Amino acid sequence: MTASPQLAVEAAGLVRHFTSGKKTTKAVDGVDLSIPTGSVYGLLGPNGAGKTTVVRMLATLLRPDAGTAKVLGHDVVAEADAVRAAVGLTGQYASVDEDLTGTENLLMLARLYGFRGPAARRRVDDLLAAFGLTDAGGRQVKTYSGGMRRRIDLAASLVLSPRVLFLDEPTTGLDPRSRNQVWDIVRVLVEDGATVLLTTQYLEEADQLADRIGVIDHGRLIAEGTSSELKHSVGQGAVALRLADASRRAEAAGIVHRVLGTEPTLPTDPYALTARVPDDGTHHVAHVLPALGEAGIEVPEFSLGQPSLDEVFLTLTGRPLPEDDQGSDEPAMEQEMSR
CATH class of the missing domain: 3.40.50.300 (P-loop containing nucleotide triphosphate hydrolases)
Incomplete structure (x- = not known):
């Protein structure tokens, strides 16, 4: 070398x-x-x-x-x-x-x-x-x-x-x-x-x-x-949600997964939820909030932005990066x- x-x-x-x-x-x-x-x-x-x-x-x-x-x-x-x-x-x-x-x-x-x-x-x-x-x-x-x-x-x-x-x-x-x-x-x-x-x-x-x-x-x-x-390598963007009720996060994650087709990431904040938007799934983003609303899940905050490194690691390895290993x-x- x-x-x-x-x-x-x-x-x-x-x-x-x-x-x-x-x-x-x-x-x-x-x-x-x-x-x-x-x-x-x-x-x-x-x-x-x-x-x-x-x-x-x-x-x-x-x-x-x-x-x-x-x-x-x-x-x-x-x-x-x-x-x-x-x-x-x-x-x-x-x-x-x-x-x-x-x-x-x-x-x-x-x-x-x-x-x-x-x-x-x-x-x-x-x-x-x-x-x-x-x-x-x-x-x-x-x-x-x-x-x-x-x-x-x-x-x-x-x-x-x-x-x-x-x-x-x-x-x-x-x-x-x-x-x-x-x-x-x-x-x-x-x-x-x-x-x-x-x-x-x-x-x-x-x-x-x-x-x-x-x-x-x-x-x-x-x-x-x-x-x-x-971040760009894993998709066009990511949605970030903040729920009114932390006890319904698992249910919300299932709905987001069904709509976007990607596995959501669960941050340490129990009210937060993020999910990667795949290159061919940008048109599905508009359906996330209506689907959650139909299930009676309140979402006070919703944003669309660049994927986080959480999504990068999840996409590459199939699992989230643990916070305390x-x-x-x-x-x-x-x-x-x-x-």
């Missing part, structure tokens, strides 16, 4: 298996990636789809069983040290020491990375200020809120200002305010020239941040493109980390 100066990450045919007892699972099954420098690439899929395994292979924490990958032109196997010197990684769980203060965690990392004396302190102060943690720097990390922990974790991964940053589900479990803070940080990093590979199971997150999105399911990349391209694509991880 010939490295391209315009690509920060290149991968071809990545494969990774995990073995637990007599069972072997193919967590990643032939993934190809081409991520331009200075962009955000979103890898979208439920837990168990292979997202974390892809990131760990690119970050040199796991050796691919097959295929090749380069980060900034460096092979992740043959030139692992060069890759590690240029990338940062923030995983799904906090990697800092909870018994140390935020300042102590960052100082320790700064010194490990070669900062000395006042230079180390200046770097730590700059990071604490950038992430809004100056006042909390003297407190133990175990006293931090979930959003503060994610921010100190991100700060730790940026001590050396990496050119490529891997963010593995960085906002999982955060409240909306903390999630928006992380999104703002990602945008600033990209404005400063970093390349970000973001894994997420949140459709809105991919929509908000990613220049391009790859949809991964069962270890395979099943679709790729901009948010608009992916606690599975893992890396069984027996502790046994597989040896290189």
Whole structure:
């Protein structure tokens, strides 16, 4: 594979298996990636789809069983040290020491990375200020809120200002305010020239941040493109309904399915319902409200717009993207980390 100066990450045919007892699972099954420098690439899929395994292979924490990958032109196997010197990684769980203060965690990392004396302190102060943690720097990390922990974790991964940053589900479990803070940080990093590979199971997150999105399911990349391209690929539009009575949503979904011929998506809002409009079904949209009215189902809000990423995932996989999936694509991880 010939490295391209315009690509920060290149991968071809990545494969990774995990073995637990007599069972072997193919967590990643032939993934190809081409991520331009200075962009955000979103890898979208439920837990168990292979997202974390892809990131760990690119970050040199796991050796691919097959295929090749380069980060900034460096092979992740043959030139692992060069890759590690240029990338940062923030995983799904906090990697800092909870018994140390935020300042102590960052100082320790700064010194490990070669900062000395006042230079180390200046770097730590700059990071604490950038992430809004100056006042909390003297407190133990175990006293931090979930959003503060994610921010100190991100700060730790940026001590050396990496050119490529891997963010593995960085906002999982955060409240909306903390999630928006992380999104703002990602945008600033990209404005400063970093390349970000973001894994997420949140459709809105991919929509908000990613220049391009790859949809991964069962270890395979099943679709790729901009948010608009992916949405357009599944149909001409989507209808969004808000019902007066949440208890009748299942009944409403059945009626919408019958009229449009597509399987509706049920968001977490119990009053909401969306459905994709197929290319040959636009003329049926006008019949949705009358059909619901005949059944006595009140619809205070109705809109027609572009399909959401929910519809994209449902169309591609035959099932909606779960909101809270606690599975893992890396069984027996502790046994597989040896290189």
